[in-house]
Amino acid sequence: MKLLSRLGAAIIFCHCLLPLTGYAQSQLTYTTSWIGNxxxxxxxxxxxxxxxxxxxxxxxxxxxxxxxxxxxxxxxxxxxxxxxxxxxxxxxxxxxxxxxxxxxxxxxxxxxxxxxxxxxxxxxxxxxxxxxxxxxxxxxxxxxxxxxxxxxxxxxxxxxxxxxxxxxxxxxxxxxxxxxxxxxxxxxxxxxxxxxxxxxxxxxxxxxxxxxxxxxxxxxxxxxxxxxxxxxxxxxxxxxxxxxxxxxxxxxxxxxxxxxxxxxxxxxxxxxxxxxxxxxxxxxxxxxxxxxxxxxxxxxxxxxxxxxxxxxxxxxxxxxxxxxxxxxxxxxxxxxxxxxxxxxxxxxxxxxxxxxxxxxxxxxxxxxxxxxxxxLTFVDSAAFDPATPASVYTGSKRFTLDYNQPVGREWSYAGFTLNRFDYPDDPTFHQPRGVRGEPMVRRIDGRPYLYTLDPGAHYLNVYRFDAARGETAIPSGLLAQNPLPGTWPSGQPGYGEWLWRDVNGNGVVDASEISSNPSTGSTVGNGFWWVDAPGNVWLATPLSGIREMPLQGLDRAGNPIYTYASSRMFAMPQPFTRLARLVYIAESDTMYLSGFTSAVPWDATHWKEAGPVLARYDNWSSGAPTQQYAVSLPWNTQSNPQTTTVGVAVAGDYVFVAELYTAKVDVYDARTGQPVGYMTPGASVGNTSGWVDVYLGISAAKRDNGEYAILVEDDARAKILMYRWTP
The missing domain is CATH 2.120.10.30 (TolB, C-terminal domain)
Known part of the structure; x- marks a missing residue:
């Protein structure tokens, strides 16, 4: 595979690292609600x-x-x-x-x-x-x-x-x-x-x-x-x-x-x-x-x-x-x-x-x-259908929302998308915990597709929908950073990356449908997958930069097509020494990255964290992207509880960052990187939540009325937190 370096020295830096003195944001005015319990x-x-x-x-x-x-x-x-x-x-x-x-x-x-x-x-x-x-x-x-x-x-x-x-x-x-x-x-x-x-x-x-x-x-x-x-x-x-x-x-x-x-x-x-x-x-x-x-x-x-x-x-x-x-x-x-x-x-x-x-x-x-x-939810986050913020998917559920209902009653259980009888070979059953976890929902040619991550973001699962199958998410594809342990599936390589596409449309992972990455495997590791709105797949590798796998269209069965041969590589941008999270907004060609730097290097005890720095780059795909800012995020590993970040979401004009241990969501102006305030669980949920302990534990959407809805994993009591905030 030919690797095309698109960044490196070509990045134009507009700002140096902007510290947040004492992380002294103010608490916002918002409503706390929930989904799934x-x-x-x-x-x-x-x-x-x-x-x-x-x-x-x-x-x-x-x-x-x-x-x-x-x-x-x-x-x-x-x-x-x-x-x-x-x-x-x-x-x-x-x-x-x-x-x-x-x-x-x-x-x-x-x-x-x-x-x-x-x-x-x-x-x-x-x-x-x-x-x-x-x-x-x-x-x-x-x-x-x-x-x-x-x-x-x-x-x-x-x-x-x-x-x-x-x-x-x-x-x-x-x-x-x-x-x-x-x-x-x-x-x-x-x-x-x-x-x-x-x-x-x-x-x-x-x-x-x-x-x-x-x-x-x-x-x-x-x-x-x-x-x-x-x-x-x-x-x-x-x-x-x-x-x-x-x-x-x-x-x-x-x-x-x-x-x-x-x-x-x-x-x-x-x-x-x-x-x-x-x-x-x-x-x-x-x-x-x-x-x-x-x-x-x-x-x-x-x-x-x-x-x-x-x-x-x-x-x-x-x-x-x-x-x-x-x-x-x-x-x-x-x-x-x-x-x-x-x-x-x-x-x-x-x-x-x-x-x-x-x-x-x-x-x-x-x-x-x-x-x-x-x-209904555990080790499970949630994401909005881009067609409407009234439809929310978790790994194996779909909920509909009526925002006019009282707190905690906005949601209705609409669908169970996992079908163990029709699709017993669903990769879900062979991955850690056997439970679909962190979702991303995308519309390709107007049709919904569900992409899910396992808790550690090693595997990106792809699902399509068919009206004849109701709410069932049909196994469509799988991109793996490394082989799954054990004998499933037959045909996976012994080392390195591989992908599967359900060419014959039967929802079974056939050995003939598996492709291995012909590269050296240098990108294999604890990377983070992201799927942008048009359906292109991005992988933020820890040390080897960023890879884009552009969508090559849909096959006859309706499966998205991805190939290693069509991939593009982008060098690790400054100021990072290790990448942890990626959010790419294709509409504006804007890249948001978080991770670690030489000033605050990564260490194995914080293997799941999103890192202490967030950066935005404009004109990412132009060959000469511009770094708009790089800001310090809340980070104190000596406090009790520790203050570290774990999830990043972008919607409208704001970036939402979930802290791992503190039940806190920090909000930043996406245009400037300046802190806007923070949210913590309100009285309706007992002023508490569990740790946000998965890689993709937060998502957000801007409604037509200007309100933002933010969804956050809450494993502690089997639900999804929902913050509703109007700037």
């Missing part, structure tokens, strides 16, 4: 980002569990569409939530684990070096944050859950021995020891063992109206069946007759004795089994739209359009509860937190919706 945290509430299991109490309270929620809501309680409690003490200091939960009239029993944080935690509260405990925590329904101790209980001697954890399996750290099923009566607790291939029965009050029997990798358990048990078996192998046992462990004849292709993920029994099975296979329905005169289950009409959210208008959410069911439960009043995470239960050995949580309730008899709660 039913609660903003202004009232101290948030919907958790993942739900792996649920149980329903006698009063209609729904109890949830998941191994991880960023702000510690692994185990929580919801009732009537409101969040009423967080259990706590399942997050940090070695503790994590789990994959099962059960209640009786007195207690909550929840799976969890306790580790020792790489042997840093020692003593009786923690497992021995190199090991992890998987087991059960017991809490009182009257106060979920209070443990109920018992003679065999251990752990948490310094908090309110002292000696209320029962270790079931002690395993080498890194081994997944999670408890995958729980069911309780007022006298007995049944648990699925998936790792040890057994059902264990405990006294529900003393937590002493009563009996056990062998079952191949058991999962969810349901207690029938006749006190027999239904147990999902085969969790580890993936060959799933539902077995039937007496309460003493005696196997009963036959298995629950599942239809072909069914993937059972949970079981529930109605007060009338109907057996319900959550099917996470292609049907995305709740299977229903009535009992005949002899008590044998017979399949009845399933509940829910066949194919769930992927039926007909693919990706459009709605009532009874399920998407990755992880739990179902019923209360005595006949209300059905359904938990979903856009994926299904966490596979054994996986650290997945799903694709966004949905918890909803229906009247079982009439099918009427009672309520629904959302916690």
């Amino acid at each position: 039913s609660f903003g945290f202004g009232d101290g509430k948030w919907m958790q980002q993942d739900i792996q299991a649920i149980a329903a109490g006698a009063d209609g309270t729904v109890f949830t569990n998941a191994p991880w929620d960023e702000s510690g809501s692994e185990i929580a309680a919801y009732r009537g569409g409101d969040k009423i409690a967080v259990a706590g003490f399942t997050h940090g200091w070695g503790a994590a939530g789990g994959d099962a939960v059960a209640v009786n009239h007195t207690y909550l029993y929840a799976a969890m684990s306790i580790g020792n944080e790489n042997n840093k935690l020692v003593g009786a509260d923690y497992p021995p070096a190199g090991q992890t405990w998987f087991g059960i925590t017991r809490r009182t329904l009257a106060n979920l944050s209070a443990g109920v101790p018992f003679s065999a209980g251990v752990g948490n001697s310094a908090n309110a859950t002292k000696n209320s954890f029962l270790p079931v399996d002690t395993v080498t750290t890194g081994t997944d021995a999670a408890i995958r099923g729980l069911a309780a009566t007022d006298s007995e607790l049944y648990l699925s020891d998936t790792y040890a291939n057994r059902i264990v029965v405990l006294n529900a009050n003393t937590m002493q063992p009563l009996r056990l029997w062998s079952v191949s990798s058991p999962g969810r358990i349901a207690i029938d109206t006749d006190s027999t048990l239904w147990v999902i078996s085969g969790i580890s192998s993936g060959t799933l069946t539902i077995l039937h046992f007496n309460a003493d462990g005696t196997a009963l004849a036959g298995v629950l007759p599942l239809p072909a292709g069914a993937v059972p993920t949970d079981i529930a029994v109605t007060p009338a004795g109907q057996i319900l099975v959550a099917d996470n296979g292609p049907s995305q329905q709740i299977l229903v089994f009535n009992k005949d005169a002899s008590g044998q289950p017979r399949a009845a009409s399933p509940l829910g739209t066949r194919n769930g959210i992927f039926h007909a208008l693919k990706g459009v959410p709605g009532n009874w359009r399920f998407n990755g069911m992880t739990g179902i439960a019923l209360d005595p009043a006949g209300n059905l509860y359904v938990a979903q995470n856009g994926e299904g239960p966490r596979p054994v050995g996986s650290a997945s937190v799903g694709q966004g949580a949905v918890l909803e309730s229906y009247v079982f008899s009439s099918h009427a919706l009672n309520w629904r709660l959302y916690g």
Whole structure:
């Protein structure tokens, strides 16, 4: 590939580096809102980002569990569409939530684990070096944050859950021995020891063992109206069946007759004795089994739209359009509860937190919706459709905005763009976390295209849309700075950059469609991808300058075409010694860069930061660009918390810079580089947010009325912050 140097000494400098003395900007006047969560945290509430299991109490309270929620809501309680409690003490200091939960009239029993944080935690509260405990925590329904101790209980001697954890399996750290099923009566607790291939029965009050029997990798358990048990078996192998046992462990004849292709993920029994099975296979329905005169289950009409959210208008959410069911439960009043995470239960050995949580309730008899709660985004930022600021994409969601609605109610969930059934080879599933993250939306020939980055910006994924596929983003291309670990995809090089384009339009990464970069690979590394408005792809490499891959048009399938042969290289401009972020405005031929300089050099502890300097260059592509300014950004690595930058967005006349640790967005005049002010989370979101900890965690748009809308990642409580500011 011929590399054409377009900058270097040709740059004309108009300004020297402009320091910001004490970073003394003033706070702007603006409104703080949010997207993607039913609660903003202004009232101290948030919907958790993942739900792996649920149980329903006698009063209609729904109890949830998941191994991880960023702000510690692994185990929580919801009732009537409101969040009423967080259990706590399942997050940090070695503790994590789990994959099962059960209640009786007195207690909550929840799976969890306790580790020792790489042997840093020692003593009786923690497992021995190199090991992890998987087991059960017991809490009182009257106060979920209070443990109920018992003679065999251990752990948490310094908090309110002292000696209320029962270790079931002690395993080498890194081994997944999670408890995958729980069911309780007022006298007995049944648990699925998936790792040890057994059902264990405990006294529900003393937590002493009563009996056990062998079952191949058991999962969810349901207690029938006749006190027999239904147990999902085969969790580890993936060959799933539902077995039937007496309460003493005696196997009963036959298995629950599942239809072909069914993937059972949970079981529930109605007060009338109907057996319900959550099917996470292609049907995305709740299977229903009535009992005949002899008590044998017979399949009845399933509940829910066949194919769930992927039926007909693919990706459009709605009532009874399920998407990755992880739990179902019923209360005595006949209300059905359904938990979903856009994926299904966490596979054994996986650290997945799903694709966004949905918890909803229906009247079982009439099918009427009672309520629904959302916690839809995690390690996910958002971007506006350039055709309208009323349409916002995250990695796997689309939202519509009505700016006339009250704070926190502007958004509506409009689409789930990830389709694991039609496009199981989507590169998303093979990249870090298996979750589409940071989006850019572009219009090419008037058609929408979605470009997404993984959290570390190593891979640029390209997606197209087709009206026949509804909201589904169809895998279209991939540009990789280096090979993906493992064997996927077949045909990727062993070293260096490569790209894929879906030439045959089937959404599968075929080896014949992969091209390698014929250059030496000097640009491979922790670079940053940017796609400009016309669809040209830019890569800010750390040390080798900037590369543009001009769009070469669209192929017959509608995929954007990029080639290494058509690439153009631009030398590293002054004053930078390492580049970190790039925003190119093609309409005005203006380049914005951020990064590090000899005065404040890069160091590995700040590998994700955007750097301490921001510069603007005009007439970038002319061969003689002009540097308009280079300004110092807030940067103090000795403060607590540190003051560093992580994201850069440009809209209209302003540059918006997100700080990593301080929940602060700094605003600059794009024309002069002068500071205008700053924004921090307002009272509507509890005056707080999580770290902005991805490369592309901020975006902005100017509305026709002159208002700016700024979107910022907030992993802490499963939402996107939205600032609304009129200069």
